[in-house]
Amino acid sequence: MVGQWSTLFRWLRRYFRAYGGFSGVVGSPFLGIAIIITSLSYSNWLTPNWVEKVETLIPSLLGFSLGTYAILFSIVGSRLKGALRKIQAPHGVSYLETINATFFHFIFVQVLSLMWAFLFQGSWLVDTVNYFKPAYPWLEVSALWAFRIGSFIGFFLLVYSILLTVAAALAVYRLALIKDPLEEKE
DSSP: OHHHHHHHHHHHHHHHHHHTHHHHHHTOHHHHHHHHHHHHTHHHHHTTTHHHHHHHHHHHHHHHHHHHHHHHHHHSOHHHHHHHHHSBOTTSSBHHHHHHHHHHHHHHHHHHHHHHHHHHHSSHHHHHHHHHTTTOTTHHHHHHHHHHHHHHHHHHHHHHHHHHHHHHHHHHHHHHHOOOHHHHHO
């Protein structure tokens, strides 16, 4: 079992590196735009209106993303994949791995958004606060802030997931612009 966890974390580290690491995520204009939209849309997360939106939008978006990802890489031939492996992206990984990381990030954030909504709807925090409230009255105020922060994060993940659609589309667009180096020699 330990081997499965270490394998999972090794692959997640590899994806994160191929995506650009911490600076790639934080420096993304899509992350910045998502934070701005989330901040300006405070009525959606002060009351958890976002949970229903996540449950409605994300499963469809996730199915579309996985389908697009599968179709895209089934269409790309082995010759082009080989050529994309030889082209280096700015952060030292192959262009093929960068495109894969972009799609995986898109899918990963969608799954995080859905999981966050499931956890947010759970009553574990409310039950814990109610249990300890008689002994620690300050927990009620802390729980309110935890609720607001959790709601902000949930709505942010929804907005970020939707904006990453553009990033995935740009990855496909960039892929379409790449010329097979073997064809240019002929």
